[in-house]
Every structure is written in structure tokens, then in C-alpha cells.
Amino acid sequence: MDHFNAKSLQENLLEWFEANARPLPWRNRPSLYGTWVSEIMLQQTTVAAVIPYWEKFMHQFPNVHALAGASEAEVLASWSGLGYYRRARNLHKAARMVQEDMGGKLPTSRRQWQTLPGVGAYASGAIASIALGEAVPAVDANARRVLSRWFFDDPIMAGNLRPAQLEKMGGQLVVPQQPGKWNEAVMELGATVCRAAAASCEKCPVLDQCKAGLAGVALQIPPSKKSEPAMVIALATLVVRRGDQVLLLPPDHKEALPLAGSWALGRKDTSGLHQGLWNLPASPWYAGNNSTGSALEDGEFILTWLEKRLHLSKTEIACSRLRMASFTHSITKYHLEIRTWEVLLSNDWSWDNSDQPMCGQFMSLPHLLPVSKLVTKSLEMFNQGNV
DNA sequence: AACGCGTGGGT
DNA sequence: TACCCAAGCGT
Known part of the structure; x- marks a missing residue:
């Protein structure tokens, strides 16, 4: 030099x-x-x-x-x-x-x-x-x-x-x-x-x-290194509202729903992602180049969640005024195509979870909790006519 | 050593 | 638009 x-x-x-x-x-x-x-x-x-x-x-x-x-x-x-x-x-x-x-x-x-x-x-x-x-x-x-x-x-x-x-x-x-x-x-x-x-x-x-x-x-200089194209992933999230409250899963929550076998295929291990944050109920991640098939998988995921986790009856589900919004969100090398589903429960709905450990809580102020952008964006979708 | 980990703005 | 990449670190 x-x-x-x-x-x-x-x-x-x-x-x-x-x-x-x-x-x-x-x-x-x-x-x-x-x-x-x-x-x-x-x-x-x-x-x-x-x-x-x-x-x-x-x-x-x-x-x-x-x-x-x-x-x-x-x-x-x-x-x-x-x-x-x-x-x-x-x-x-x-x-x-x-x-x-x-x-x-x-x-x-x-x-x-x-x-x-x-x-x-x-x-x-x-x-x-x-x-x-x-x-x-x-x-x-x-x-x-x-x-x-x-x-x-x-x-x-x-x-x-x-x-x-x-x-x-x-x-x-x-x-x-x-x-x-x-x-x-x-x-x-x-x-x-x-x-x-x-x-x-x-x-x-x-x-x-x-x-x-x-x-x-x-x-x-320095020469740029070529990177793999982002993998496209289909995913559904669930926004369950009771009045001004939203159902959130605590940071250590591990999903253990009896999912259909096909769901296990292509599932990403997300254990290291968003550690310490509260989450919305979310389906496993599915690799795929299009999201056209995800509505069916969404339906299975949502029904399973509402019936097995929240113990909603078919009548309650029918009355829950389901709405859907979609958006995209990128996380490192994954391009997520997210469909978020809103479920409105009545103000006096109470959760009969006596026969199993509580898997989530209805929270009034999500902004005081640690949450990821995935959660924030899902919630925002229903605030401004994006449905 | 290569990989996983979030998100937003610039080109 | 679809990349690229930005005051890295731990494993």
C-alpha cells in the first residue's frame, strides 16, 4: 500500500x-x-x-x-x-x-x-x-x-x-x-x-x-454474488375477533392440530422464526408457484381450527361473517402469499377450553405486545376496505 | 463455512 | 417489477 x-x-x-x-x-x-x-x-x-x-x-x-x-x-x-x-x-x-x-x-x-x-x-x-x-x-x-x-x-x-x-x-x-x-x-x-x-x-x-x-x-467491486430466487409460499392466517379483541397465540405456542396428511408435505420448520413474538393462528407453509390451490387448504385449516381449537359449532361458524383479504410479505428468501381470514365472534362469546390447555388469548392491545409484521399486516387488512 | 434470521427502500 | 442489499451475529 x-x-x-x-x-x-x-x-x-x-x-x-x-x-x-x-x-x-x-x-x-x-x-x-x-x-x-x-x-x-x-x-x-x-x-x-x-x-x-x-x-x-x-x-x-x-x-x-x-x-x-x-x-x-x-x-x-x-x-x-x-x-x-x-x-x-x-x-x-x-x-x-x-x-x-x-x-x-x-x-x-x-x-x-x-x-x-x-x-x-x-x-x-x-x-x-x-x-x-x-x-x-x-x-x-x-x-x-x-x-x-x-x-x-x-x-x-x-x-x-x-x-x-x-x-x-x-x-x-x-x-x-x-x-x-x-x-x-x-x-x-x-x-x-x-x-x-x-x-x-x-x-x-x-x-x-x-x-x-x-x-x-x-x-x-466487490463482485455481487448471485442469489437464488425467492421461494413462493402459500399461507393462511386467522384473525378471530371478539369485540375489540383479537385472538393471539403466545410466543412458545407450538401448533399441534390434527392436520390432514398432505399438509405435512412441504412444511417449513419455522421454529427459529419470530422467536419471542405473539402470533396469529397460521397454517403451515406450502411451497408452490401459484396460490390458486390454497383456498381449499385454507378452508381445511380454518375449519379445523374453529372446530378443534375454539370448539365452535357449525352454526356459530356459519354466523361468524367470514371475510378474506390477501397480501404478500417477504421474509428473507421466502415470498409469502398470504390469505388472511377474519372471523367475528359475538361480544359475549366465551371460550370453552376446560378440557385442554389454553392455546391462545384474546388481547385488546396487540400493539403493546411483541408481534411481527406478518401479524400487523394481517390485522391492518381489515381496517381499510382491503377485503 | 454456510446458513438462518425480517423488513423496507432504492434501482 | 423483481430483484438487490442494508452500521452482522450465532451456530
């Missing part, structure tokens, strides 16, 4: 960052705790999505003591809609570890931070450099892309770089006097100028030291 001037690169980028840093809330009101929360939320998640969640979370749990004192359900409820819920569970678990094992004091070194669940190589470097001034790298996807472009104009070479090599390269460039500013500046450049699919090299403050940029091949 003697073909370029590291000092000039550092000065130019830091100067650019001074003038162009976005006024993000965790920058405007910096704290060790707030930095931690922001770094966890920002994992695989856009700044725009995080901002309102960070504001609400910091208001609700202003310090690690408050976070440790809250229940996991409260934390997950605050996180609802942001995705990757394991982050929230780990954040809460880590807060309790801080409270119980560290005397309520947040770690003061990268090494200590990395012992907490959910804080890995990147987050520990980011927290330690930004909030503690420790001269360590924080190499995320932005930094990996920026570093790759600075040093390589060959897509093959760049594609062969291991994360550890990039971390090492990043470590060489960290400005010891202001490591946090430097790491933030590299990421900010990647997020706003040196973007993956739309690099704006003409706006780059360090183009004169960038191999890929000077060669005009920035967009080819």
Missing part, C-alpha cells in the same frame, strides 16, 4: 466527514449506551428504518439499568416491526449480564464488549472506537466495499478477499487520535457516496487515491 498517501487519504476523508456527516440522533446525543443500541439496530438495517425505533427505545429504556429491569416481552414489543428479533433478545440478555455480572457498568474496552451476546467483531469495534476512543477498526459491509475499491481494480482479486484481510487493512488506516470519527467517516462514505449499486465517484473526496474509481470499475 505504498502506492498511495495514507495521511492525505485520512485528512481528506475526515475533512469531508466534518462537512457532510448526517445529523443522526445517536450522533447528536452521544452516549456509550445509545451507541450500543444504535449499533445493534443498524445491523443489516437501514438508517431510515432505525431512527424512529432508536428514539422510541431510548425514551422507553433510557439506560442499561432500565433495559435490564424491563421484561424481554417489553423489549421485543418496542422492537416489533424492525426485524431480526434475536438482536433484541440478545440486547436484553446482555443488559441483564451487565447489571448482574458487571455491577451495572457498561464494558470499557472492545474485548469486554465482545463478550456480550449480539456484539461481534464489527459492533465491538464500532462501540469501542466511537464511544470509548479506542483505536480499533470497525469494518462493516460499507467499509469492506470502500476498502476493496481503494485497493483493487480487479473484481476477481477483490472477490477473493477474506473478511479478516479487510479487517486488517481497515486496522492499518484507523486514525489513532480519532478512531471513531475515522470509522464513521469510512462507513458514511460507503453509505452515501461509495454505494454498492450506485457509486457517485464524482462526489468522492478521495477519488484520487482509489484504484477502482480511477479505473472506472467501482461498480464491479
